[in-house]
Amino acid sequence: MSQQSTLTVSRRRLLQGTAVLGLAAGATALDLTELTPTERALADGGVDLDILYIGAHPDDEAWTLAAFGQWNEYEGQQAGVITITRGEGGGNAVGLEEGPPLGLIREGEERTAVGFAGIEHVFNLDAVDFFYTLSAPLSYDVWGGQNVLSRVIRVVRATRPDVIVTMNPSAVQGNHGNHQQAAMFAVEAYLLAGREDVFPEHFDEGLKPFSPRRLLRSGSDGQGPTGPDAVSTGYTPVIASDVVFGAWNGTESRRHGKRWSAVRDDSIHAYRTQGWHVFPPTTSDPAKIPAAWFTLIDSRTPLADPTSSDTAALQGATLPIEGGLPLGTTLELRSELFAVRPGASVDVDVVIGAPGSALPGVSVALEVPEGWSVGRAQNVGTVPAKQSRTATFTVQVPADAAPGQHVLLRARATSKKGSGENVLPLRTAGIVEAGIADRPEIAAFLQWTEELGMQRLDALVPTRRSLGQGRAEEFGIVVRNNSEEVRDAEVTLELPEGFAADPPQLLVEGVPALGEATATVRIENTDPSLPTANRAPDGGVYAVTVTAAAGGVSAPRAQGLHLVPRLVATRTEGVEVDAQRGTGEYPGDPIDIGTLWEGQAVTPEDASGTTWVTYDDTALHVFVQVTDDVLGTLLPPEDNKQRFRTDSIEIMIDPRGTSDNTATTFILGALPGTAVDGGIGGPVAGRDHDNRQGPIDQVAPSVRIAAKISDPYEGYVVETTIPFAELPDGIDPTKVGFNVVVYDSDTQDNTGQSRIGWSTFPGVQADPFRWGVLELPGLAPGPDAPVEPRIPDTSARSVESVQSILQAAADEVGLGGFPWLGSGALRLDQASRRGGEVSVRIRTGEAGTLRAYLWDGEKRVGALDAQDVGAGRSTYAIPVDADVPAGTSLTVAVSLENDHGAVAGTVAVK
Numbered sequence: 001m002s003q004q005s006t007l008t009v010s011r012r013r014l015l016q017g018t019a020v021l022g023l024a025a026g027a028t029a030l031d032l033t034e035l036t037p038t039e040r041a042l043a044d045g046g047v048d049l050d051i052l053y054i055g056a057h058p059d060d061e062a063w064t065l066a067a068f069g070q071w072n073e074y075e076g077q078q079a080g081v082i083t084i085t086r087g088e089g090g091g092n093a094v095g096l097e098e099g100p101p102l103g104l105i106r107e108g109e110e111r112t113a114v115g116f117a118g119i120e121h122v123f124n125l126d127a128v129d130f131f132y133t134l135s136a137p138l139s140y141d142v143w144g145g146q147n148v149l150s151r152v153i154r155v156v157r158a159t160r161p162d163v164i165v166t167m168n169p170s171a172v173q174g175n176h177g178n179h180q181q182a183a184m185f186a187v188e189a190y191l192l193a194g195r196e197d198v199f200p201e202h203f204d205e206g207l208k209p210f211s212p213r214r215l216l217r218s219g220s221d222g223q224g225p226t227g228p229d230a231v232s233t234g235y236t237p238v239i240a241s242d243v244v245f246g247a248w249n250g251t252e253s254r255r256h257g258k259r260w261s262a263v264r265d266d267s268i269h270a271y272r273t274q275g276w277h278v279f280p281p282t283t284s285d286p287a288k289i290p291a292a293w294f295t296l297i298d299s300r301t302p303l304a305d306p307t308s309s310d311t312a313a314l315q316g317a318t319l320p321i322e323g324g325l326p327l328g329t330t331l332e333l334r335s336e337l338f339a340v341r342p343g344a345s346v347d348v349d350v351v352i353g354a355p356g357s358a359l360p361g362v363s364v365a366l367e368v369p370e371g372w373s374v375g376r377a378q379n380v381g382t383v384p385a386k387q388s389r390t391a392t393f394t395v396q397v398p399a400d401a402a403p404g405q406h407v408l409l410r411a412r413a414t415s416k417k418g419s420g421e422n423v424l425p426l427r428t429a430g431i432v433e434a435g436i437a438d439r440p441e442i443a444a445f446l447q448w449t450e451e452l453g454m455q456r457l458d459a460l461v462p463t464r465r466s467l468g469q470g471r472a473e474e475f476g477i478v479v480r481n482n483s484e485e486v487r488d489a490e491v492t493l494e495l496p497e498g499f500a501a502d503p504p505q506l507l508v509e510g511v512p513a514l515g516e517a518t519a520t521v522r523i524e525n526t527d528p529s530l531p532t533a534n535r536a537p538d539g540g541v542y543a544v545t546v547t548a549a550a551g552g553v554s555a556p557r558a559q560g561l562h563l564v565p566r567l568v569a570t571r572t573e574g575v576e577v578d579a580q581r582g583t584g585e586y587p588g589d590p591i592d593i594g595t596l597w598e599g600q601a602v603t604p605e606d607a608s609g610t611t612w613v614t615y616d617d618t619a620l621h622v623f624v625q626v627t628d629d630v631l632g633t634l635l636p637p638e639d640n641k642q643r644f645r646t647d648s649i650e651i652m653i654d655p656r657g658t659s660d661n662t663a664t665t666f667i668l669g670a671l672p673g674t675a676v677d678g679g680i681g682g683p684v685a686g687r688d689h690d691n692r693q694g695p696i697d698q699v700a701p702s703v704r705i706a707a708k709i710s711d712p713y714e715g716y717v718v719e720t721t722i723p724f725a726e727l728p729d730g731i732d733p734t735k736v737g738f739n740v741v742v743y744d745s746d747t748q749d750n751t752g753q754s755r756i757g758w759s760t761f762p763g764v765q766a767d768p769f770r771w772g773v774l775e776l777p778g779l780a781p782g783p784d785a786p787v788e789p790r791i792p793d794t795s796a797r798s799v800e801s802v803q804s805i806l807q808a809a810a811d812e813v814g815l816g817g818f819p820w821l822g823s824g825a826l827r828l829d830q831a832s833r834r835g836g837e838v839s840v841r842i843r844t845g846e847a848g849t850l851r852a853y854l855w856d857g858e859k860r861v862g863a864l865d866a867q868d869v870g871a872g873r874s875t876y877a878i879p880v881d882a883d884v885p886a887g888t889s890l891t892v893a894v895s896l897e898n899d900h901g902a903v904a905g906t907v908a909v910k
Helices: 011-015 019-028 037-044 062-075 100-115 136-143 146-159 177-192 200-205 260-269 440-452 802-811
Strands: 051-055 079-085 121-127 163-166 214-218 244-248 291-299 330-335 345-353 359-367 378-383 388-396 406-415 418-428 432-436 464-468 472-481 487-494 499-502 505-511 516-525 541-550 553-564 566-568 595-599 607-615 619-628 648-654 666-671 674-676 679-681 684-687 704-709 715-723 736-744 754-757 772-775 826-834 837-844 848-855 860-869 872-879 891-898 901-908
Touching: 051 062, 051 146, 051 177, 062 079, 062 100, 062 244, 062 260, 062 291, 079 100, 079 146, 079 177, 100 121, 100 260, 100 802, 121 146, 121 802, 136 177, 136 440, 146 177, 146 200, 163 177, 177 214, 177 291, 177 440, 330 406, 330 418, 345 359, 345 378, 345 406, 359 388, 378 388, 432 487, 432 553, 464 472, 464 516, 472 487, 472 505, 472 541, 487 516, 505 516, 607 736, 607 754, 619 648, 619 736, 648 715, 666 704, 666 715, 802 848, 802 891, 802 901, 826 891, 826 901, 837 848, 837 891, 848 872
Parallel strands: 051 079, 051 163, 079 121, 163 214, 464 553, 566 772
Antiparallel strands: 214 291, 244 291, 330 345, 345 388, 359 378, 359 406, 406 418, 432 472, 432 541, 472 516, 487 505, 487 541, 499 516, 541 553, 595 754, 607 619, 619 715, 648 666, 648 736, 666 684, 674 679, 704 715, 736 754, 736 772, 826 837, 837 872, 848 860, 848 891, 860 872, 891 901
């Protein structure tokens, strides 16, 4: 099957509709009948889910499973999971499998884990899981962008979930790029799956537009209590306009005979390849058991009070609200503006849609914050069945409203059949606003939210730029005019002690109406003794306030600088790579790599380190000395990947100091020793999550490395020479991005405990802009000649997964989210076992690639090599694994794929 599908719309066209278009067009396609989910499934055929979780990897859904499980057990809610990848790029704490074989193992773990919560439908979309990254744009590009979005929307249309739950789609600091992009696909699917102009080729497959009713994010930002009263007490979000629902994990499960928190432990322990089987059990003290929290992103239907019950997140969407409007009623608030100015007005449409029966005597009121004004309630009369009516309100923002406040407008609709409410988040904005220019990836995200009308997702996205210790850089200051006339903006920068701006104040003239202008400011770290990275207060963020004023309104915006460490290296006259720091080999001062950035706290004796760096005309030389009290697991030389599982180091180099993500960097990882013949063997090294991954002798053969483990054990040293010719771009000797980190493990079970380093922020290994600055005085600059990244592109595929084939044969949702070829494309007539093989008769209605497997209920026990077949009938012999006893119950699982899609079939062996 082709990995590319014919798309009739561009990404930009998908997103360029306003919020009104995205929401309104979706609402018209809602199934507004009053049939129950079960009745709809019986009437329409196929799968009909109540809830669909959309994540990036197996295990992303783990922290929601106590909620999903109790909703299934006590409310009959059917949940499914979309997993964009099978996690084949992750670690393996229990074996040597990696790549696609690991992906199939992780799929099995996920199916076991979610099965505890009653989830039977897991849709793996066959996108490749590559290295750890914080970049959503890189994830989008590697996954194939619109092709994956098409598959997500195909599954949504095929399974018709009322509620989508996903991860955090916002570009907040430290958000995993795969997680963010998966959630961004979920947002797009929620907004676009109901539109007839989006991927219309799906309709030729028999699917129909479908708009989910609610979109939730698992987790929230703020504080929530624990214990049985957690939900009724309520969550306190950081962003005042956030609406947060909860479900207490401590609810008793009659099905399992223990609390759902303990059942969730069973689920978590199923993810063995990730080392989660060693996690301690959740507390048994009810008062300390937490709730699962869900933040509202959007809802097309009335909302329940979040503190009313553990099912409030679903009420109004899949479950009724007591005393509320009939289930199936839609209630939406729409505004063309998200950012509203003091003294201005904004029109808000409240749209109410009736389900399969009319709503008589409807009136609509809009509640606004104190000090704001709005007209009184409006009567819209009877709303006919499956139709909608709109009430438009003009909201006046007070002239003294403080810019930067997040507020909620709340609409209440009342009819003779009940009442309901929904909300609209807004932000107060200055007439003009200014801030330090965002990094390109953040700017792209902010543009995405604006195109979708989802600026509410910007609330916690910080502007963070890095500055080297004692250095000065020029930064753009972007001024935005929120008014409809040209403005001059007075901009002031307030910096903490130890920093200076030139100029600290500036006048930006002629900012276009509803447009932007950019000025330049030079910012300098004038006190190089200030602590860098997370050694500084507030997680390493030095607060900066940029205030813009116009028309008598001043709008301050909180920004921040990461102060990163800096080393001015000294040139060497020669280095011998022998794991010894010879006299004169490493002139200049060392750097301290002993600061904790993730994991368990350490003492200097437990884990600390020092690094020396020098250079000549052709190479960088690095000597790393690590103090450690316990030698972690010794891995065999061939297990030279995912080094964070044991004692290891990484040396990170961004040749020009401009990388947005690690795909344009060089990252050398090294194990100081290996397990060889019952003793300690020499080091192994490789490259990971960078421009070219693999064993060092294959991807950077001129790199030299030596290591020595002390005896008795007190730590180890690693020495390496890295020729500039092995880097993915020419060196800019004035600002090389550089970092050294140490992974410390005191266990023998392939799990790490602590991570220390030089430039230390959470997730720093994937954030080149937060690495330290290395200067190489007198070195000639290298050419600007970037090397195209080579990123893993081989994923585990659904047509090769027995468990995916078994599921697809039952629910007829396309394998990998690709088109379903139809029942006429594949038929399995008869299967029987004779000795060491199973004979099966297969009819194919189309040409394609055929794969056949044997399943004993727990594992694959036989396979037929992939074969290209034509339309027709043939009998195939599938070898049975030698250790399968006679009489074992077996199932034949078959997939057929071609450029048009795929199909699956099964038959029991007699």
